[in-house]
Amino acid sequence: MANYSYLKQLFFCALSLFFIVGLVNYLINPFNFFDVERLHGINNVKPEASKRIRLYKKYQPLYVKPNVLIVGNSRVEMGLNPSYSGFEHLHSVYNLGVPGIGVASQLLYAERVTEKNKISRIFISIDFLDFLTTQNAVPKPQVLTVTPIADKYAALWSLDSFKASLITLFNQNEFSSNRTRDGFNPANDYELIIKFEGQQVLFAQKISMLNAMFKNKVWDQHLALSSEYSDFNVLKTTIERWTKQGINITLFINPYHEVYYDTLERNNLLPRFNVWRRTMHREFSTMVSFCDFTDLGYEKSHAHLNSEELAFFWEPAHYKQELGNIMIDRMLVGCD
Amino acid sequence: MLFNSFEFIFIFFPVTLLIFFALGSKNMHRPAMAWLVLSSLFFYGWWNPAYLFLIVFSMLFNYSLGTFLGNGTANPNTRIILILGVVVNIGLLLYFKYVNFFVAQISIATGLSFNLQHVILPLAISFFTFQQVAFLVDSYRNETNEYSFLHYSLFVTFFPQLIAGPIVHHKDMLPQFLQPDRLKINPHNIAIGLSIFAIGLFKKTVIADGVAPYSNIVFDSAASGDPLTFFDAWGGTLAYTFQLYFDFSGYSDMAIGLARMVGIVLPLNFYSPYKALNISEFWRRWHITLSKFLKDYVYITLGGNRLGSLSRYKNLFLTMFIGGMWHGAGWNFVFWGVLHGSYLVSHQLWANLTCGWNLNIPISIKRLLAWSLTFFAVIVGWVFFRATSFDGAVAVLHAMGGGNGISIPNAIMVRMGDLQYVLTDFGIQTYLGGGGRFLYTWTWILILSPIVLTLPNTQDLFFKQQGSLSKKAFDRNNSLWPLFGVIQRIQWQDNLMWAMIISVAFITSIMTLSQVSEFLYFQF
Numbered sequence: 001m002a003n004y005s006y007l008k009q010l011f012f013c014a015l016s017l018f019f020i021v022g023l024v025n026y027l028i029n030p031f032n033f034f035d036v037e038r039l040h041g042i043n044n045v046k047p048e049a050s051k052r053i054r055l056y057k058k059y060q061p062l063y064v065k066p067n068v069l070i071v072g073n074s075r076v077e078m079g080l081n082p083s084y085s086g087f088e089h090l091h092s093v094y095n096l097g098v099p100g101i102g103v104a105s106q107l108l109y110a111e112r113v114t115e116k117n118k119i120s121r122i123f124i125s126i127d128f129l130d131f132l133t134t135q136n137a138v139p140k141p142q143v144l145t146v147t148p149i150a151d152k153y154a155a156l157w158s159l160d161s162f163k164a165s166l167i168t169l170f171n172q173n174e175f176s177s178n179r180t181r182d183g184f185n186p187a188n189d190y191e192l193i194i195k196f197e198g199q200q201v202l203f204a205q206k207i208s209m210l211n212a213m214f215k216n217k218v219w220d221q222h223l224a225l226s227s228e229y230s231d232f233n234v235l236k237t238t239i240e241r242w243t244k245q246g247i248n249i250t251l252f253i254n255p256y257h258e259v260y261y262d263t264l265e266r267n268n269l270l271p272r273f274n275v276w277r278r279t280m281h282r283e284f285s286t287m288v289s290f291c292d293f294t295d296l297g298y299e300k301s302h303a304h305l306n307s308e309e310l311a312f313f314w315e316p317a318h319y320k321q322e323l324g325n326i327m328i329d330r331m332l333v334g335c336d
Numbered sequence: 337m338l339f340n341s342f343e344f345i346f347i348f349f350p351v352t353l354l355i356f357f358a359l360g361s362k363n364m365h366r367p368a369m370a371w372l373v374l375s376s377l378f379f380y381g382w383w384n385p386a387y388l389f390l391i392v393f394s395m396l397f398n399y400s401l402g403t404f405l406g407n408g409t410a411n412p413n414t415r416i417i418l419i420l421g422v423v424v425n426i427g428l429l430l431y432f433k434y435v436n437f438f439v440a441q442i443s444i445a446t447g448l449s450f451n452l453q454h455v456i457l458p459l460a461i462s463f464f465t466f467q468q469v470a471f472l473v474d475s476y477r478n479e480t481n482e483y484s485f486l487h488y489s490l491f492v493t494f495f496p497q498l499i500a501g502p503i504v505h506h507k508d509m510l511p512q513f514l515q516p517d518r519l520k521i522n523p524h525n526i527a528i529g530l531s532i533f534a535i536g537l538f539k540k541t542v543i544a545d546g547v548a549p550y551s552n553i554v555f556d557s558a559a560s561g562d563p564l565t566f567f568d569a570w571g572g573t574l575a576y577t578f579q580l581y582f583d584f585s586g587y588s589d590m591a592i593g594l595a596r597m598v599g600i601v602l603p604l605n606f607y608s609p610y611k612a613l614n615i616s617e618f619w620r621r622w623h624i625t626l627s628k629f630l631k632d633y634v635y636i637t638l639g640g641n642r643l644g645s646l647s648r649y650k651n652l653f654l655t656m657f658i659g660g661m662w663h664g665a666g667w668n669f670v671f672w673g674v675l676h677g678s679y680l681v682s683h684q685l686w687a688n689l690t691c692g693w694n695l696n697i698p699i700s701i702k703r704l705l706a707w708s709l710t711f712f713a714v715i716v717g718w719v720f721f722r723a724t725s726f727d728g729a730v731a732v733l734h735a736m737g738g739g740n741g742i743s744i745p746n747a748i749m750v751r752m753g754d755l756q757y758v759l760t761d762f763g764i765q766t767y768l769g770g771g772g773r774f775l776y777t778w779t780w781i782l783i784l785s786p787i788v789l790t791l792p793n794t795q796d797l798f799f800k801q802q803g804s805l806s807k808k809a810f811d812r813n814n815s816l817w818p819l820f821g822v823i824q825r826i827q828w829q830d831n832l833m834w835a836m837i838i839s840v841a842f843i844t845s846i847m848t849l850s851q852v853s854e855f856l857y858f859q860f
Contacts, residue, residue, distance in 0.1 A: 003523035009835035017843045159847040
C-alpha cells in the first residue's frame with residue numbers, strides 16, 4: 001500500500017507544482033504577455049522581456065489599447081518614449097518598435113493592432129538598413145503567425161518563463177534591461193555598459209557589426225519600385241490603406257550618429273543612402289507628413305572616443321530619448 | 337517519437353500501458369505481448385513508416401536463422417549459415433550507415449563525382465543489428481532457448497530500449513517476457529519506473545538541453561573557421577562533456593524507467609563514468625551494454641588475451657576502432673576510436689610497467705592525478721566526437737592549448753577590480769561582447785562538475801528496488817568519489833520527500849517541452 005500512497009503524493013505534488021508555476025509566471029509576467037499590474041520591487045522592471053519582444057508585441061498592444069502607434073525597429077523602440085510630455089494630448093501612445101525585423105513585418109504588427117483597436121495616428125520610422133537587400137534577392141510576402149493559445153501556454157508553463165520570472169524577481173534595479181507597459185525600451189542595459197566599460201565599447205562593437213551587416217548589401221531601386229512584395233511597395237500600399245481608413249500617418253527617417261555615416265561611406269553605401277533618402281522623400285512626402293531627421297545625426301562630439309558620454313546617442317545607430325523628444329516635437333508641429 | 341515529447345508522455349505511453357494491463361489482467365498473455373510489439377512498431381514507424389519493412393525483415397531473417405542454428409542438430413553447414421547471417425546483418429548496417437561516407441571518400445580520392453541518392457540511416461539500426469548478431473552467435477553456440485516469434489519480436493522491438501539502447505541481450509530479456517506475473521499492474525513497479533523516468537527526463541531536458549547551446553556555439557564557430565579563445569574552447573568542450581553525459585545517462589534512465597513500468601528490468605548502461613580513475617574503468621561505466629557486446633562478440637572473437645600481451649593489445653585496439661566506427665561514419669569517429677584504443681593499450685602497458693613500483697606518493701594525490709589524466713583524455717576524445725570536421729577538432733584543441741592566446745570578455749575584466757591589472761600583466765587580453773555567454777557557460781560547468789563527481793547515480797539510488805539488472809551499488813572501485821560518506825546515505829524511498837523531489841524533476845522537465853519558441857536574435 002505504501003506504493004499507492006507514494007503515487008498519490010507524487011500526483012498531487014506534481015499537480016500543485018504545475019499550478020504554482022503557472023500562477024507565479026502569470027503574476028510576475030516576465031515577458032509582458034498578460035495585463036498584470038507592475039509592482040515596485042517585484043515585477044516593475046522586466047529584465048527578460050527583451051528576449052521575447054517579437055512574441056509579446058503581438059499581444060501587449062491589444063490590452064494596452066492605444067490610439068497612437070509608433071512603428072519601427074529597435075531605433076524607435078529605445079528612442080521615442082510614449083510617456084514624453086509632448087505626447088500628452090494624444091492620450092494613449094504605444095511604441096511598437098520590434099528589433100531585428102524588416103519593414104513589411106513591422107507593418108504587420110501594426111496592422112494587427114489597427115484591426116483590433118481604433119487607431120487615430122501612426123508614426124512610422126524608416127531605416128536605410130531595412131531597405132537593403134542582397135544582390136538578386138526576390139522579395140517574398142511576409143506573414144505574421146499568431147498562435148495565442150500555444151504562446152500563452154508557453155508563457156505560463158515553460159521553464160524559460162519560470163527562469164525569467166525568477167530573474168525578474170531578483171533583478172529589480174535601475175540597470176536591468178526593461179520594457180515599459182507602453183512598449184518603450186529605456187536602454188538601462190546600455191547605461192550599465194557605459195558605466196563599467198565606457199561608451200567607446202558600444203561604438204566599437206556596433207561599428208564592427210555594421211561592417212558585417214553592410215557587406216554585400218545593395219539598395220536596388222528598380223527592385224524596390226517594381227516588386228509587389230518589396231518593403232518599399234508594402235509600405236506604400238499599407239500607408240494608402242491606412243490613410244483611406246482615416247489614420248493620420250507621419251513617416252520619418254531615423255537619425256544616425258556621424259560615425260554611422262562614416263561607416264556607410266567606408267562601405268561605399270553613402271551615395272546609395274542619399275539616393276534612397278531622395279526616393280523616399282519623392283514617393284511619400286505628397287502622401288503623408290514626411291520628416292527626414294538625417295541632419296540631427298551630426299552630433300559634433302567625439303566623446304565616443306573617450307570616457308565622456310554623448311548627449312543624444314547610445315552608439316552610432318541608436319539615439320537616446322533626448323533626441324527622440326526633439327524629433328517628436330518636430331513631428332507634432334509638422335516637418336513639411 | 338521521442339521520450340521527451342508531449343505525444344509520447346501524454347498519449348502514446350499511457351494508452352500503451354492501459355491496454356497492456358487491461359489485456360494482462362484478463363490473463364491474455366499473448367495478446368498483451370502482441371500489443372507491446374504493435375505499439376513498439378508504431379513507435380518506430382512514427383519516425384519513418386518505410387523503415388518498418390527493414391526492421392520486420394531483419395527480425396524474420398534473424399529469427400529463422402537463429403531457430404535453425406539453435407535446433408541442436410549437428411550440421412556441417414551451420415557455420416556457413418552463421419557467417420551468412422552475420423554478413424547480411426553487418427552488410428545492411430554498413431550499407432545504411434557508411435555508404436555515403438565511402439562514396440564521399442572515393443570521390444575525394446579519385447576526383448570522380450558519383451550521383452548516388454543520399455542514403456538515410458534508419459533509426460536504431462546499430463542497436464537492433466548488434467542485438468540480433470548476438471542472438472545468432474549464441475544460437476550457433478547452442479546458448480539460446482526456443483522462443484516464439486512473438487517473444488523474439490518483442491525482444492528486438494521493445495520500445496523503451498529500441499532507439500538508443502541499452503543494447504539488451506536475449507538471455508536477459510526473453511525469460512522476463514515469459515513470466516505471466518509481469519503482465520499485472522504493479523504499483524511498486526509503476527512507482528519505481530515513474531521515478532526513474534522522471535530523473536532521466538530531467539537529466540535530458542533540463543540539464544543536457546540546457547547546457548547544449550554553450551557547446552554548440554563553440555563547435556559551430558570552430559567549424560566555420562572562426563578563431564576561438566582559450567576559455568571559449570575549454571568552456572565549449574566541457575559543456576559538451578556534460579551535455580553528452582546527461583543526454584545519454586538521461587536517455588538510459590528513461591528507458592529503464594519505462595520498461596520497469598511494464599514490469600521489465602533492463603540492464604545497467606551508465607554508472608558515473610566521469611568518476612573513473614583509469615580509462616578501462618571509464619569503459620566499464622560508459623555505455624556498459626555496448627562495451628559488454630564489444631568485449632563478448634568482438635574482442636573475444638578476435639582472440640582476446642589468449643595469444644599473449646601483444647595480441648591482447650592489438651585486439652583491444654581493433655575493438656575500440658570498431659567501437660569508434662559503430663558510433664558514426666566519419667574520420668572523426670575513426671580517430672576517436674583509435675584514440676580510445678591507444679588509451680586502453682597505454683593504460684595496460686602502464687599498469688604492467690608500474691605494478692612493482694612503490695612510489696612514496698600519498699594515495700589521495702595519486703588518485704587525483706589518475707582522475708585528472710583520465711578525465712582529460714576523455715575530454716580530448718569528446719572534441720573529435722563532437723566536432724563536425726577533423727580541422728574543427730584540431731582548431732578547438734589548438735585553442736584549448738592556448739594557441740590563440742588567453743582572453744576574457746571586456747565586461748568581465750572591468751568588473752574584476754585590481755585583479756584586472758594582474759591579469760593584464762600575465763598577458764590576458766580582452767574582447768568585446770560575449771560576457772553573458774561566458775558567465776552562463778562557466779556557471780553551468782561549475783554546477784555540473786560537483787554533480788557528476790559527488791552525487792549518486794540512478795543505480796545507486798534504486799539498487800534496493802533492483803533499478804536495473806546490475807547488482808552495483810555505491811561502487812567506489814577505481815573511482816574518485818568525494819564526500820562519499822555523506823552521499824551514500826542518499827537512497828530513494830517511497831515517502832513524501834521523494835515524491836516532492838520527483839515531482840519537481842517531472843514538472844520542470846515537462847515545462848521544457850513547451851519552451852517559448854523564438855530564436856534568440858542579436859538585439860538591435
